[in-house]
Amino acid sequence: MTQSEISYAVGHLAAGELVGFPTDTVYGVAADPYQEEAVNALAHLKGRDSSKPLAVLVANMDQAISLVKFSDVALDLADEHWPGGLTLVLRRLESVPRWIGDAQARTVGVRCPDHSVALALLEEFGPLVVTSANKSGDRPALNADEAAEVLGGGVAQYIDGNSGGGFPSTVVDLTKPTPFVLRQGPVAV
Secondary structure, X not given: OOHHHHHHXXXXXXXXXXXXXXXXXXXXXXXXXXXXXXXXXXXXXXXXXXXXXXXXXXXXXXXXXXXEOOOHHHHHHHHHHOOOOEEEEEEEOOOOOOXXXXXXXXXXXXXXXXXXXXXXXXXXXXXXXXXXXXXXXXXXXXXXXXXXXXXXHXXXXXXXXXXXXXXOOEEEEOOOOOOEEEEOOOOOO
8 A cells, every 4th residue: 555545536526426445444435425316326326225224443442432322331332342343323413414424313334444544544534434345235345455456446446455353343322321232243241
């Protein structure tokens, strides 16, 4: 990965286009969360029901707290497992547009990935709505070539690199009185 690849990716994202990049779990495809049309294009590309929420990746805790309200439990889990393969579902802030996360539940799943390429892009651009690079229900891609084979020209740029373990992140809902694991992944909670 070069700085120019990151700069091109930032330009594509700012223009409302989609960008693919490796993460510590699977190869992902991203959109600017503040552009509703870009988020809808991402769901459409995957063939995903638009009512099914997409997670937001962040580079650090400062970006995360600009999106969601952290409880003490959430802070402890983030401190222990970020960067890493743990997505925390938390209440979104009132300032966050309704199309980010689950509009009805007013929640957003946030995660800080442990991958140098992902972190470089997130640090340069800011938070991104991200999902695995695959058609909904299919096996996630693990690298740029696999992603391009499945998603083709629907993605403006594929940043080279391999993803981590090939398993989607563990997802924990922290909006109820007791934490609830929605999807088991690489992090045991």
